[in-house]
Amino acid sequence: MTDVLTVCDLRAGYAGTTVLDGVGLTVPEGAVVALLGRNGAGKTTLVHTVMGLLKPYSGSIRIGGREVAGAAAHTVARAGVAIVPQGRRVFAPLTVAENLGLAARRGDRAWTVERVYELMPRLAGRRGHRGDQLSGGEQQMLAIGRALLRDPRLLLLDEPSDGLAPAVVDHVAGLLERLRGEGIAALLVEQDLHLAFRLADEVAVMRKGQIVHRGPTAEFRADRARAHSLLGVG
Numbered sequence: 001m002t003d004v005l006t007v008c009d010l011r012a013g014y015a016g017t018t019v020l021d022g023v024g025l026t027v028p029e030g031a032v033v034a035l036l037g038r039n040g041a042g043k044t045t046l047v048h049t050v051m052g053l054l055k056p057y058s059g060s061i062r063i064g065g066r067e068v069a070g071a072a073a074h075t076v077a078r079a080g081v082a083i084v085p086q087g088r089r090v091f092a093p094l095t096v097a098e099n100l101g102l103a104a105r106r107g108d109r110a111w112t113v114e115r116v117y118e119l120m121p122r123l124a125g126r127r128g129h130r131g132d133q134l135s136g137g138e139q140q141m142l143a144i145g146r147a148l149l150r151d152p153r154l155l156l157l158d159e160p161s162d163g164l165a166p167a168v169v170d171h172v173a174g175l176l177e178r179l180r181g182e183g184i185a186a187l188l189v190e191q192d193l194h195l196a197f198r199l200a201d202e203v204a205v206m207r208k209g210q211i212v213h214r215g216p217t218a219e220f221r222a223d224r225a226r227a228h229s230l231l232g233v234g
């Protein structure tokens, strides 16, 4: 299987400090890889660096074989990557339809606003509501819808369950499962292990800016002692 994302020996940080200390990671075409790790391990920093929102000090980031390390976010987006950021970041004063309209692209696209509404009828019912009138779950759906309108081959999902009630997390998980069924690959940063295990084919664990474990989800899940030592959870 070919990889949609290949990260090699990536170093990055803020104002000269090192946060990513030689990260190596791949996401196979169509697969979901959960990126786990304690707070401050560097997961969001990795996602931002892959997206082109933070310039790396050194190392390689390839999207489908194309080198994008150091490229601007719009270039990375054109290569097929879309981010669903932590905290969702929908435009609060704009309606659902306006938020989606800003992300929509012209031409022959796999994902249109209508298709996003078909996937998420709840958003269709709220199309005239402003971003700040939506529930957390609806905002998360809107953030996912915006990302889909970029026709991604790789989604970067930064803690999609954050701040959502369990029933809403379950609903969002169902949506993400459908996207996996569509063959969209994802790098999923997630603190909710149930969600990560439900969605991910493989698990990568980050500690102090490095990937310290990588393997199939089922194997990781079965080895509670190792999960505990890597993540500090049972």
Ligand SMILES: Nc1ncnc2c1ncn2[C@@H]1O[C@H](COP(=O)(O)OP(=O)(O)OP(=O)(O)O)[C@@H](O)[C@H]1O
Pocket (backbone or CB within 6 Å): 014, 019, 037, 038, 039, 040, 041, 042, 043, 044, 045, 046
């Ligand atoms: N904008 C920033 N400026 C300076 N330092 C930052 C910035 N963002 C993150 N850091 C630092 O980088 C390190 C890694 O943070 P990062 O947010 O990538 O971790 P994380 O694994 O995503 O954690 P969390 O689960 O808390 O989001 C932390 O020490 C953090 O303080």
